[in-house]
Amino acid sequence: MCGIVGYVGTTGGAAAVDVVLDGLSSLEYRGYDSAGLAVPTPSLAVHKAQGELAALEGIVPRGDLAGSLTGIGHTRWSTHGAPSDVNAHPHTDEAGRVAVVHNGIIENYQRLRDDLAEAGVVFRSETDTEVVPHLIRRYLDRGVSPEAAFRRAIDQLEGSYAIAAVFEGSETVYAARQDSPLVVGFGETGTYLASDVPAFIEHTDRVCYLENGDVVRLTADGAVVTDSAGNPVDRPTETVAWDPEDAEKSGYDHYMLKEIHEQPTALRQCLRGRIDDLEGTVTLEDINGLDHDGPVQFVACGTSYHAALFGAERLRRNGMAAQAFLASEYTTDRIPVDAETLVVGVTQSGETADTLRALREAARTGATTLAVTNTVGSSAARECDHALYIRAGPEIGVAATKTFASQQLTLALLAAKLVDSSNRTALEALRDIPGQVQTVLDTSDARAVAEEFVDADGFFFIGRGYHYPVALEGALKMKEITYRHAEGFAAGELKHGPLALVTEDTPVFAVVTGDGEGARKTIGNVAEVAAREAPIVAVTDGGSDVTRYTDYVLEIPTTDDFTGSVLAATQLQLVSYWLANRLGRSIDKPRNLAKCVTVE
Structure with missing residues (x-):
């Protein structure tokens, strides 16, 4: 899902723009369609762009922002409003005094938006997030402090969110969490905030995880966590057992x-x-x-x-x-x-x-x-x-x-x-x-098998017992990274309707292990497919005669049904990978998808 990065550095520490962009790069795996960042000093500067992070990096004036030690950044996975520069985060109030990034969904945003619009606020985006900076500005105009304004705005929100905000001229980041993850990192030259640890693991492995209702104030010296009423709460600091090289x-x-x-x-x-x-x-x-x-x-x-x-x-x-x-x-x-x-x-x-x-x-x-x-x-x-x-x-x-x-x-x-x-x-x-x-x-021949099906439009995967989930997973992998249609079925269900879709252009992957009743019945289903002249790939340990009906074989070691399902899944992962690679797909960041789905 969306990714958040925040940073407040010490004097002489790394520039915020570099930390934020590097952090966003480390969160690209979560899935996104636009990205942006904001630095609040000496004046609030916001830059954002639709598309991959490279588009943002191409417009950010790193030299102009090199002196700022505070910043927030965001990669967006669209919910309210199509992917666009305008809908990308961060969002600001009309005067440009506060910038906000947000993961999740604000369920009462329409009512809040209507109230603000009636009061004269002009909205620029279609997002639910934009109500937050305008709410904060409302309280700033009443003379309350930035932290109090942030808290009062958060108190009005319903739904799921992780929110971070910066204020013009302030070397502080404020954040809050409700049903969407946020983690704080404590480094030698600054304090970090992110949706997930990889965003700052190269800088520190000392973290604390925020819980629902927490509000945190980040400065260069550390972080103060309070509950929704403003009372200090103790969140333990842990050491993350990740080597930064693991994420390379x-x-x-x-x-x-x-x-x-x-x-x-x-x-x-x-x-x-x-x-x-x-x-x-x-x-x-x-x-x-x-x-x-x-x-x-x-x-x-x-x-x-x-x-x-x-x-x-x-x-x-x-x-x-x-x-x-x-x-x-x-x-x-x-x-x-x-x-x-x-x-x-x-x-x-x-x-x-x-x-x-x-x-x-x-x-x-x-x-x-x-x-x-x-x-x-x-x-x-x-x-x-x-x-x-x-x-x-x-x-x-x-x-x-x-x-x-x-x-x-x-x-x-x-x-x-x-x-x-x-x-x-x-x-x-x-x-x-x-x-x-x-x-x-x-020993896998998956790459060669994938080459045979570059022009195929659709794929079927079948299996029984433990192999039925493998069929579902094999189809899901194919859909996710090749963008080709794929379906997984319990093998016996193929004849109850889906067989109508089987043609000589429909590759069928059948997972068959051992020679028990399940294997024999699945072979019968394979024979039904073979009669329709569909190309068939058997993922098998050789315990049966399924290969007499098949065109291609992906072998796995002889073992029991459960273990065979793990091994078969590996073969199908490789088939999907090599086909997607042959088609030039964005394998690690497939379109429209997110690694961590934090909305219902």
Whole structure:
């Protein structure tokens, strides 16, 4: 989603314009359609532009702004108003005394806008954000201090927001948070503010995470955090375990390819210390206090929802009642949930708005809540009763890859803890996954397969059981980064309608492992497709005769169905990557998409 950067430096420190632009560059992975910045000294200067950050960098007069040690910046993902220079942030009041950047949605903005317009305010943009600087100006005109004006304006807002503001002539940044992330960084030569740690990780790893209702005043000497009433609150300072080099491409052409190849390392990190080889048991210290034997409900969005489907399937196969729900469709007024229910929110960022809403709604019923996330200190991790970390490390590419694999593995470990962690064969299979993913990466023919389908307009992906979520995820990756139409289906559903769309120009990817009943039925579905002369790609471990019906094969090591789903997902990630690369797509920053979706 939108990204915020703020900075107040000490005398002799880095120029604000450089820190802000570098920070915005580090947040590009979140997705955006315009960018802008403001520096308040010696006079307020605002520069913004539609398009990628390069467009902003091309118009910012760095030399003229080199003396300013304070600034805010923003990358926008449009909600109210189309992408344009005018709708880009920061927004100012009419007199140019205050500049504001904002993530989220102000739900009562129309009423506020109407009131301000009736009072004579002329709006320049179509955004909900522009009401904020005009509200602040209203209070400044009444003689109150900048901080008081900021607070009074914030008090009038309803909805979700992370807001930062600077005032002309002042070396201070004010910010507030409600349901949209903000983190403060403490460096040797200044204080930093951002939506996410990568914006300033090259400067400091000492951070504090703001919570809902917090208001913070940043100066060169540090930050003062208060609640909505102005009372000081203590937010602990933590050290972030990120190496700045983790957020670099390390010689790869794209972050996505780098992160696909980081999966063996990420999976080893996920497993480290969690499987006791001597005892043959799972130990999850993150959630030692969780003891649950009732129903489990997963809530998630996008790729995380596909991982949640794995988690639910894993639990059901071990005898525990479990369901996966799209978080945006989850409501406790029609989904039975009570104090006996464990509600698991699967969210890479820990800030996904739909998932957070679902978790909060579940918590109000008395249900136990668990966040499965990659981000320490995220909203989900702080608000849930328990948090289980997937340990994937930084993921910059918008299309999730290593976080998906790490979610799959983490949820398998969770299932082992909740049901039975003494199945040595199953645990050994989990422990072998990182090495098997490496084998896939070393031997994959995905690039050659992708070359065969450069002209294809649409793709189908099919699978059964654990492989059904793989089919959904394979289709999602194809859509996200190639912009080609793709659909994933439970293999048996293809004949109930979608088969009408299958032609000789519709490549079908079928995930088939082993030679059990599921494999045999899927082969029957593949034969139905072959009869329509569609090109077929089998992702298989060779345990069946599916290849007799297929045109291309992507091999994975022989293993069980669950492990095979992780390996198959890796092959499909590579196919999508190489096809998108061949088509010249913006792989790390696909159009219209955001890494962290903080609006419902």
